[in-house]
Amino acid sequence: MDSFTWRSESGEPAPSRLSPVDDRLTADAALKRVRRGEHLLYTGDFHNAKQLLGAMGRRLPPPRAARSPVEAFRAERRTRQLEHETLSRIVVALDRSYQLELKRAPEVAEACRQVWGEPDADRTVVSLKTLLGMLGAAEWRRKGLDVPGLQGKLHPHYGVYLPTRTDYVELLQHVTDVRGKKVFDVGTGTGVLSFLLLQRGAASVTATDIDSRAVACARENAERLGLSKRFEVMEGDLFPPGKADLIVSNPPWIPEPPKNRVDRAVFDEENRFLRGFLEGLAGHLNPGGEGLLLLSDLAVLLELRAADWLDQELARCGLAVKWKRSAAARHSKAKDKSDPLHAARSREVTTLYGLVPAPKATS
Structure with missing residues (x-):
């Protein structure tokens, strides 16, 4: 040839x-x-x-x-x-x-x-x-995907994480006080978390993603859902400029090197993304604001992350858990006994953490 x-x-x-x-x-x-x-x-x-x-x-x-x-x-x-x-x-x-x-x-x-x-x-x-x-x-992309709680279909693009797992989406429904709030969505992917919050009354969402395909996907979906006037998405790592009342992130949950472009939605080498989110969260919150972190414990179950790692990182970054909600995994791999990782995946739990700046110690 x-x-x-x-x-x-x-x-x-x-x-x-x-x-x-x-x-x-x-x-x-x-x-x-x-x-x-x-x-x-x-x-x-x-x-x-x-x-x-x-x-x-x-x-x-x-x-x-x-x-x-x-x-x-x-x-x-x-x-x-x-x-x-x-x-x-x-x-x-x-x-x-x-x-x-x-x-x-x-x-x-x-x-x-x-x-x-x-x-x-x-x-x-x-x-x-x-x-x-x-x-x-x-x-x-042609057919679209039904997402629990989303009014309208989501149309994912190639190379962007497909939100067929509904546990983390359903956990977000426990967040009820969103009306009128300015929101940042860090690592937006398809934009699904942004759209759920906008449809429930958030004033605006500014979203970021490191992958240009995700940016294009989120922008197109905002237009399809009639949300583009209140939604802005930009290509970039971690936070957009400024501060917000609510900052949400569903970061990659496995602290290992990605092997290809698609892997970056799941694999976060040395917890770089997650550490960056926790380190920068307090500085990007308006007074009285809150961070929403959605995180699977699969890395802990696979012995890739210590059980107390997150607690230590929250303390280091000056953050406190105001509340949390958890849900057991219901995706297909959690039920597939032939999967080599079934022992861990069958026990996987995803947790939504409500994070706020820790109170400063008084002398």
Whole structure:
């Protein structure tokens, strides 16, 4: 193949060489070749390509048995990384108009434009696994998602955390005193927490997110829901300028390095985001204001964070817990006994903390 534009969500370098393959390729042969470092350019039938990916995935080794929650977590991450490195070497080509060059291929151009913008090359090469994820996200974006308590559907974008877990959204309904308040939403994602608060009477929300896709997603959803006049979103890390009456955040909850762009919604290396939120919270609150922190205890259950870590950080940052509400996890992984991390996930609890500046000690 002549020159092409390479698309990767994980920042992998473009393949130096592509080896064309077709429907005659078996899963066993494909595994041998990708393990040697080849990128295999599939040129056959789209449905056969999907079946090949599935068959290759089933041949990969499961996570090793672990003696502790943290070992199980590390083994699971290594397994997922191996799966990514292996299956992402099955790649496909798109033409100048983002048409997929496979037999019985679905229409993918709109999904590609939503993520990458207009095509700027005669050929674009992407892993089939990534493209399938983009197609799934485009369907969610088209159909929209019902969120408990939200009037209207939420339309998530590719690469933005999909709020299919409803525990943290439902916890926010315990916050009743929002009418007329100025709100900051730190790490907004789709904007769902902002919209829930606006629909319940918040005067305005200024939201931030480090990812440009999240910013575009939140802005589009505010327009769809008729909230754009009271909603502002900007690309940036942590707090917007100024102060607010209410500051809400549902930060990444696993203190480990993200491996790709999508991971940043879940993985927060060395608690950087969470520490930054706690350190800056008091300084961005108006007098009498309150912070709302939504946080899962999965990191504690996996032995990635000490049980008293949050208490120590709150004390260090001069914050006190005014009140809190908790909810047990009800998502699918909490019920899946075949999941390697089921022992921890089945006990996961998400808590909404109402945070205020701690009273100053008097001498």
